Each structure stands twice: as C-alpha cells, then as structure tokens.
Amino acid sequence: MSTNNKHLTTSFGAPVADNQNSMTAGSRGPTLIQDVHLLEKLAHFNRERVPERVVHAKGAGAHGYFEVTNDLTAYTKADFLSAVGKQTPVFVRFSTVAGELGSADTVRDPRGFAVKFYTDEGNYDLVGNNTPVFFIRDAIKFPDFIHTQKRHPQTHLKNPNAVWDFWSLSPESLHQVTILMSDRGIPATFRHMHGFGSHTFKWVNGEGKAVWVKYHFKTEQGVKNLDVALAAKLAGENPDYHTEDLFHAIEKGDYPAWKLCVQIMPEEDANTYRFDPFDVTKVWSQKDYPLIEVGRMVLNSNPTNYFAEVEQATFSPGSFVPGVEASPDKMLQGRLFAYSDAHRYRVGANHSTIPINRPKAEVNNYQRDGAMRSDDNGGASVYYEPNSYGGPKEAPQHQVKPFEVSGEANSVAYDHDDHYTQAGDLYRLMDDGEKSRLIDNIVAAMKPVDREDIKQRQIEHWRQADETLGQRIAEGLGLA
Known part of the structure; x- marks a missing residue:
C-alpha cells in the first residue's frame, strides 16, 4: 500500500488545512470572504475553459x-x-x-x-x-462559409438552407462538396x-x-x-x-x-x-x-x-x-x-511559450510582457533592436526567395473558373456502389432545404460536372 505524504496546497504553495468545509460564521454561516482557499478554487474554476476554437473545436x-x-x-x-x-x-x-x-x-x-x-x-x-x-479559394469568404456551418441565430439549430444556399452561390466549392458527400466524408x-x-x-x-x-x-x-x-x-x-x-x-x-x-x-x-x-x-x-x-x-x-x-x-x-x-x-x-x-x-x-508549443530551438527576440508570460521574459537582457549591446541580430542568409508580382492593386478573382471538370472526373472514377452512395448522401443532405431555387441552383452545378449525376440527384429530390 502506497503512502502519499504530499500536502494539498494553494496555487502559491501554502498548505490547505480543510478542503471539505468552507469557512463560515458558525455552523450555519454565512460564508466568510476571508476563506481565500474557497475564493481561489471558485475563481479558478470559473476560468478553467479557454474559448473553444471557432473551427476545429473537437x-x-x-x-x-x-x-x-x-x-x-x-x-x-x-x-x-x-x-x-x-x-x-x-x-x-x-x-x-x-x-x-x-x-x-x-x-x-x-x-x-x-x-x-x-x-x-x-x-x-x-x-x-x-x-x-477546400470549399473556397479566397480567405475573404471564410467567415461567411463558416457561419453557414454554425447555428441559426434565432433557432440555434443547424441550418441546411444556409449551407446549400452558400454552396450553390459558390460553385468553386463543388469539388470539395463531392468529396464530403462521398464515402470519404x-x-x-x-x-x-x-x-x-x-x-x-x-x-x-x-x-x-x-x-x-x-x-x-x-x-x-x-x-x-x-x-x-x-x-x-x-x-x-x-x-x-x-x-x-x-x-x-x-x-x-x-x-x-x-x-x-x-x-x-x-x-x-x-x-x-x-x-x-x-x-x-x-x-x-x-x-x-x-x-x-x-x-x-x-x-x-x-x-x-x-x-x-x-x-x-x-x-x-x-x-x-x-x-x-x-x-x-x-x-x-x-x-x-x-x-x-x-x-x-x-x-x-x-x-508560443506554453510547453506544447515551445520550440526546441533557442528563441531570441525582443517580444516582452503580456498575459501569462511563462518564461523569464527575456530577463535583464536588451529589449530593443537595433542595439549596441550584443543582442540578437537578423540572419540575412535566410531571406525569403523573392518572387515577381504584376498587375494593378485591385480585388481580383482567379483567372480560371472551371469548377466542374475535377468534380466530374472524381464522380466518374467511382464504382457504381460509390456513385449510388454519393447520390443518396447528397439527396439526404439537400432534402431539408425548403427553397426549391436553392436546390435547382445546386443541381445545375452537379449537372455541369456530370449530366448523369445532376439527373440522378434531381430525381432523388423529386425535381424536374
């Protein structure tokens, strides 16, 4: 039988005498604010969850x-x-x-x-x-895309209308949607x-x-x-x-x-x-x-x-x-x-100073302070650059390779707009069973959409990728 001689302590190392009963004025209370151990436990508990990731949370x-x-x-x-x-x-x-x-x-x-x-x-x-x-090819569309995957602001339910409305208005998504609705989804x-x-x-x-x-x-x-x-x-x-x-x-x-x-x-x-x-x-x-x-x-x-x-x-x-x-x-x-x-x-x-993110390579920079600094914060070393005190200097040998740019500064789309060939090729590579399951998955996902124009717009994308694919999805949804 193992013996544990470790004392329970506060987060600053002081021993805790009683972790079962809060400090009160008499047996019925009220609880005293001088019970700093209780206050520390509750305050820390209230802060135990950092915000979850907006995407990739699980x-x-x-x-x-x-x-x-x-x-x-x-x-x-x-x-x-x-x-x-x-x-x-x-x-x-x-x-x-x-x-x-x-x-x-x-x-x-x-x-x-x-x-x-x-x-x-x-x-x-x-x-x-x-x-x-991926579903989109310009980061300016990313917040809108992720909003469609989240919950409706009134019902707090997932919203198939938003999902398929966005996809049907963003034909560049078709290749990724085809993969998502396939067995690989x-x-x-x-x-x-x-x-x-x-x-x-x-x-x-x-x-x-x-x-x-x-x-x-x-x-x-x-x-x-x-x-x-x-x-x-x-x-x-x-x-x-x-x-x-x-x-x-x-x-x-x-x-x-x-x-x-x-x-x-x-x-x-x-x-x-x-x-x-x-x-x-x-x-x-x-x-x-x-x-x-x-x-x-x-x-x-x-x-x-x-x-x-x-x-x-x-x-x-x-x-x-x-x-x-x-x-x-x-x-x-x-x-x-x-x-x-x-x-x-x-x-x-x-x-970056949290152990799981900390590099094994030595870190030398002039970033200081900020919440939750978990290293020595640069100690007493020089804290600006350029300096004449022997602080770390840039390494020009690691300069990024230059690349040529051209054109006017403007909001410009990609030159190529063929969103259908690769999605159609992927469908045609599938065997009969994979094709049928893909269509069943698409039909099941689109059935809850309550606007026919959204369905028709999306079906037209499938049809341009492969005529048979578009036709079979339309039939599954009972649409002409």
Whole structure:
C-alpha cells in the first residue's frame, strides 16, 4: 500500500488545512470572504475553459516522430529534411471542422490534420485536412462559409438552407462538396485517413532555386470509412469514438503511421499549367507530377494531459522554417494571419511559450510582457533592436526567395473558373456502389432545404460536372 505524504496546497504553495468545509460564521454561516482557499478554487474554476476554437473545436492529438527516408535536398534546404534517417519530434492534432467541443466524432465533415514539427531551426506547422482541396479559394469568404456551418441565430439549430444556399452561390466549392458527400466524408478512424497540406507551398534549396510543392500523408493503416447508419449510431452511443480509438491504439502499442510524399512542380510550370496551381479547390494530376516519398511519420505517445497539450496546442500555416515558404495561394495568404491571431485571442499573446508549443530551438527576440508570460521574459537582457549591446541580430542568409508580382492593386478573382471538370472526373472514377452512395448522401443532405431555387441552383452545378449525376440527384429530390 502506497503512502502519499504530499500536502494539498494553494496555487502559491501554502498548505490547505480543510478542503471539505468552507469557512463560515458558525455552523450555519454565512460564508466568510476571508476563506481565500474557497475564493481561489471558485475563481479558478470559473476560468478553467479557454474559448473553444471557432473551427476545429473537437479534436484529439498525439506525439510521435518524423523520419526522413529519401534525400530531397536538391529541392529544399529545410534542416529537418537534410539527411536520410534524421528524426524530428512531432505533435499531431486531428479534428472535425464545424462542430462544437462536445460534438460527435462520426459526423459527415472534413477532418483537420495538423502536424507540428519541432525542428532544430524552429517549429514548422503543416496545417491541413484529410482532403486535398477546400470549399473556397479566397480567405475573404471564410467567415461567411463558416457561419453557414454554425447555428441559426434565432433557432440555434443547424441550418441546411444556409449551407446549400452558400454552396450553390459558390460553385468553386463543388469539388470539395463531392468529396464530403462521398464515402470519404466519414472516416472510420483518424488512423484510417490520408492527410494533406492542401495548399501549394514553395520549397527553396541551398542554391536559392525554388519549386512548388504539395504534401500528401498516406496512411499505412489503409483508408477505411464508416457506413452512414453506423456513423449515426456511434454518434449517439459513443460520440468520442475517434478520440477513444486513437488513444487506445497508441496505448496498446499499435502505433499509427503515415508515409509523407510530395508533388513537385518546377517554378516556371505555374504559368502554363491547365489549372491554376495556387487554387486550393483544384488538385494537380499525379500523372503530371508524381508522388515522391519524403519520409515516415509515426505516433507513439499519448498526451499526459488533454488540456495542456491538445487544447492548448496552437498551429499556424505561417510557422515556416528556412527552405519552406508561402505561395500566392489566396486562401493560404489569409490563413498566414488568421491562425496566429486566433491563438492570440483564444490562448493568449504568449501562446508560443506554453510547453506544447515551445520550440526546441533557442528563441531570441525582443517580444516582452503580456498575459501569462511563462518564461523569464527575456530577463535583464536588451529589449530593443537595433542595439549596441550584443543582442540578437537578423540572419540575412535566410531571406525569403523573392518572387515577381504584376498587375494593378485591385480585388481580383482567379483567372480560371472551371469548377466542374475535377468534380466530374472524381464522380466518374467511382464504382457504381460509390456513385449510388454519393447520390443518396447528397439527396439526404439537400432534402431539408425548403427553397426549391436553392436546390435547382445546386443541381445545375452537379449537372455541369456530370449530366448523369445532376439527373440522378434531381430525381432523388423529386425535381424536374
């Protein structure tokens, strides 16, 4: 039998004499305000929840490592990719997108796939989804899109009218909606799905030569999806099914793994490719740019505390390392700001000093103060720059590779507006069973829409992608 000699203390270390009874004036009270232990407990309890994420609120995470298996130093000078066999610690968070913190895991929704690499040159965050494309391609539409996935301001219920009204007026969403309504819309577990960086990024090598790159994490467990009826049953009986599955798989040593591959496009091809390579609603053909193996990611350790690690983990597509840079992808450009700004609001200005987010590389800058500063705040060192006291200086050798821009400053759309070819190609690649389930899922999702013009507008998009697909959806909805 173990003996515990530890005393219960206040948050400042003073021993607590009684944790069962509050201090009162006599046996019936009232309670005395001098009971500082009671006040501290209640005040802390009132503040135990940070605001949940606006999107990707419900999620699970795990620690692991990434190991390089192929030499790609011809394409990037990124240190964590510099040698075959090199290992880098990672933390990965999987999530649903639209639901609240307590929502079910097995809903039809994209899944977030965010990887934090703790490299020797700082943290690199690759923040993507389990789909290679997205619903929109300009960040200015993101707040409106997410509003449609949230609750009606009067009824506080999910609103199919808003969902399909927005999609029907945003034809660029068709490719992602087709994926969402397919079998892939409900993964069997977080372990049985692919992950994608989704956006186009830039790699730069040691000689300053750049290429465009897309990331693909291929699950080694195989892709598995959930039947609609089973997913609905699990949502009621075990809403934390995916979270539970990931935790127990790792706990028993069944470590999930993914092979990381990339597609590489020569810099000059961006001007001539048949789709705009920076449009996140489009994929690059793997016949044109085959997958090249980079390495292997393994998750082998569960968090010890969910809040400290999973809930407080902050990821930003703007967390780059030398050798990896942004592309002109308009959606990515907006995310470079929005993610870190969300973390400053939700977790605090010093979220990068929280252990789960703290890089293993040394941090040297002139940022000081702010709520919840959890390190030495720079101590007595110099706190401005430039200075003549030997403070850290910029490293011009890591300057971002310049790229050419042209045109007038204006609100400009992408040049290419073919939103139908890739969605139609995806449908035609499906076997008969997959096609039928896709149509059944679309029909079931659109039936609650109470405006026929919204349905007709969306059906016209499906018809332009594939005549038969549009016709079958119309028939399923009982529309001409």
